[in-house]
Amino acid sequence: MDGRKALVVGISGASSSGKTTLSRLLRDIFPNTFILHEDDFYKPESELPTKDGLLDWDCAEALSIPDMTKALSHIREHGTFPSFVDSKEDQNSVGECPVPDATIEAMKAKVRAWLEPGRPGHAIFSSQGGNGPPLRVCLLDGFLLYARETAAVSALLDVRFFLRVSRERATARRGARDGYVTLEGFWSDPPGYVDRIVWPNYVASHAWLFEGGDVEGKLDEAVLAREGILAQTDRGVDVDMETMLEWAVETLMRQLEEICGMR
Incomplete structure (x- = not known):
């Protein structure tokens, strides 16, 4: 660690791939953990670009990248949620949790055991080996963290998880939402928004992570390794949240151990 x-x-x-649900579960399972949402860095609606006659919320130009990097730098240096960020995303519902209570409790028990004295988690979270205050973990939940346009954001991440979803499932999940709280009030997707804006933008920004550019095909493991991106490459495109949570908990424990010199 560097202090x-x-x-x-x-x-x-992609939108509706389960990012916020997973983030909230991990926050409740790991100690000293809080969430920062990329969606809290949208520009005012009057400054959003348009595409095909519609406001485009799903591109890098809709976000204030400088404000996001400023917030991440503050978190890395101070370990606290930035007071200059007014979170709207936490006002949005993600619906009923799709993970059984028994699985959540099992993951909490696994992490509690990992945090016991003599185990790696204790050394990581208790006081950083006696050399400072307890480590904190920020979960940055965002639809556009690994695109070329957001390289400055990705550079400030210590661990990079990537969740996959099919176009069919993403469309169904997004269509089931009422809408989103915004700076100006509330946004509901107009008809055809996913097909005309959300999915094409996702493909354009993430095709480079996949073999042959097929975002519903195989991830390019060489690219993932080079970029330090972690994903369930041995699973299909639509992984159920229970399996995703178990993988994320195990993987995050290993990553924290490596970063903090416990491996």
Whole structure:
């Protein structure tokens, strides 16, 4: 560790891939953990670009990248949620949790055991080996963390998770939502928004992570390794949240151990 007060874990993927649900579960399972949402860095609606006659919320130009990097730098240095960020995303519902209570409790028990004295988690979270205050973990939940246009954000991430989802499932999940709280009030997707804006933008920004550019095909493991992006490459495109949570808990424990020199 380099004296920073917090580590930042990126959780990215297409809209409706399960990012916010997974982030909230991990926050409740790991100690000293809080969430920062990329959606809290949208520009005012009057400054959003348009595409095909519609406001485009799903591109890098809709986000204030400088404000996001400023917030991440603050978190890494101070270990606290930035007071200059007014979170709207936490006002949005993600619906009923799809993970059984028994699985959540099992993951909590696994982490509690890992945090016992003599175990790696205790050394990581108790006081950073006696050399400072307890480490904090920030989960950055965002639909556009690993695109070329957001390289400055990705550079400030210590762990990079990527969640996959099929076009069919993403469309169904997004269509089931009422809408989103915004700076100006509330946004509901107009008809055809996913097909005309959300999915094409996702493909354009993430095709480079996949073999042959097919975002519903195989991830390019060489690219993932080079970029330090972690994903369930041995699973299909639509992984159930229970399996995803178990993988994320195990993987995050290993990553924290490596970063903090416990391996």
